[in-house]
Amino acid sequence: MTLARRLAAETIGTGLLVATVVGSGIMADQLTSDTAMALMGNTIPTGAILFVLITVLGPISGAHFNPAVTAVFAIRKEIDWTSAALYVIAQVVGGIVGSMVAHLMFDLPALQVATHVRTGTSQWFSEAVAAFGLVAVILGGLRARPQSIPALVGLYITAAYWFTASTSFANPAVTIARALTDTFSGIRPADAPGFIIAQFLGALLALGLAGWLFKPVEVAE
Template sequence: MAFDLSRRLAAEALGTAMLVATVVGSGIMADRLTSDVALSLLGNTIPTGAILFVLITLLGPISGAHFNPVVTMVFALKREIEARSALSYVLAQVLGGIAGTLIAHAMFELPILQISATVRTGSGQWIAEVVAVFGLVLTILGGIRFRPESIPALVAFYITAAYWFTASTSFANPAVAIARTLSDTFSGIRPIDLPGFIVAEVLGALLAMAIAGWMLREPETTPATNLTLKGAE
């Protein structure tokens, strides 16, 4: 990449922080403005999709705009980022996500340090996270193959949709999930429910990588057959 590792890590930390601050902050704002859960979810959805478009557009040229450990994992497995850099990316994403939660609390004058009590568990939630991450990774890999210039819009639109068609409201990101355990607000998740989400997210990413690897593989070209007749030799 054109940018050195320190600037790429700064982009990953900053991007994940702004993403989580948007997720948590818009959840708090929506919860304060309405008691209607559907409206609160809508108020949480639109800002998340919008900030993803902005962040990927601005920071993508610096770090690739992963903002997500399972996305980094996929690129590491594809050997498009070296293992040491990938581990650094994940650490930056997790720390950035936590910072985003704390900043959101500060903006709304809530206790900075919190532990979520929101229950999010069960087979439906875990299946939803497999589906959410599967779709996200497939969107990214397919977009890179066919419409790389459209990645910001593709990811933003996918997450906006996935908020509503998945039972889990599409966390789809271990760093975001970790950060949301530290917010006892509309967007939170109990720490005890976190491992199930992370396992489901990793499985979804690996499944998408496997299917995309087969489905998007360049077709093999067959060499022209030599039709020289023996009699002409």
């Protein structure tokens, strides 16, 4: 695939992912005052859209939709650093546009700044765990069953919404986009850097572990 098509896939994919996260959060918040039910209404669409987007766009760009994932593949030399940098730009731009699209669909101001406080050691640790698990699942899936990656990632994020204190952002581009929505899924811009640092650290830890855990066993002849 040409670089232009790959960048388009990353932009569109990240945009649709964020539009789903933000839009389903707005819808859930409008339909119920029960926080648990609202979170469920946010969780299921996110897992579902990940399955769809990775299945459809994976053959074009690899369906990273995530700067931490792109960095891992660049370190593994499966994408060159110039393309990786362009991927990250595409992801961030796509995410911001996705957030704006979600707002417009619900007749809200397109440009917003989040006020939802998400900070503290437990939140940062949760994001490191969430990103660690995501990258480990991707690399393990590539080793064992590549065709199952869409389902594996969708199901992992669905689960991680509930077992992490941060509701598993696990994605720097999505974190930036969610700092620009003052709705159910938002995060204060001041809190975003802590999340992003934790996400990259978790991804790098997973890369280190995967290099050992999933290394093919050499059998002497």
